[in-house]
Amino acid sequence: MSDTLTQAVAVAGYYPVLANSVLRRALGDEAVVAHFVHAETTFDDREVRRHMTVLALTETRLLRMHIDDGAGHAAQGPHEASATVETALLRAVTNVAMTHVVHHPENFVDGDAPSELVLAVGWGVHSRIELEPAQCGDPHCDADHGYSGGITGDDTLVRVSAIADGVETIRALEDFASAVQRSLGR
Secondary structure, three states, X not given: OOHHHHHHHHHHOOOXXXXXXXXXXXXXXXXXXXXXXXXXXXXXXXXXXXXXXXXXXXXXXXXXXXXXXXXXOOOOOXXXXXXXXXXXXXXXXXXXXXXXXXXXXXXXXXXXOOOEEEEEEEOOOOEEEEEEEOOOOOOOOOOOOXXXXXXXXXXXXXXXXXXXHOHHHHHHHHHHHHHHHHHHOO
């Protein structure tokens, strides 16, 4: 595993020993060509939860490790973390989409960083199915028309913003996305 990836995980500060151990096992002896590390904290009514996503590109694979806080199995149980690694062969990547959100586009100058950046990578690992009762045009009909819905690819999505994450993080995601896009053309 590259020293820069190990360092980036350590700087993120989210269980770096656990995260680096999981990544090393997943990468094996493959060299990391490019990587992106994104730590995020979310807040709700009662708790603060931390998450970290690590994307690593090798010559043949794209890996995504996501690590989350957990509360344990019982309400007062021990604290826990869950780390999941998903791996796709580069030849299995079906699409890469970059969405650049620019606040005040009238002031945009070539070379400026976007205000937000979203990277979506599809590789067929996960899909989300959304179903709802099918309806007909008759408002008085009470027949069962089955269900309608759709299947949406739900593989990897990373969103960063200048306000929350800083311009350096946006640039890092741009660089990583460029490396992924270049590797798909091989």
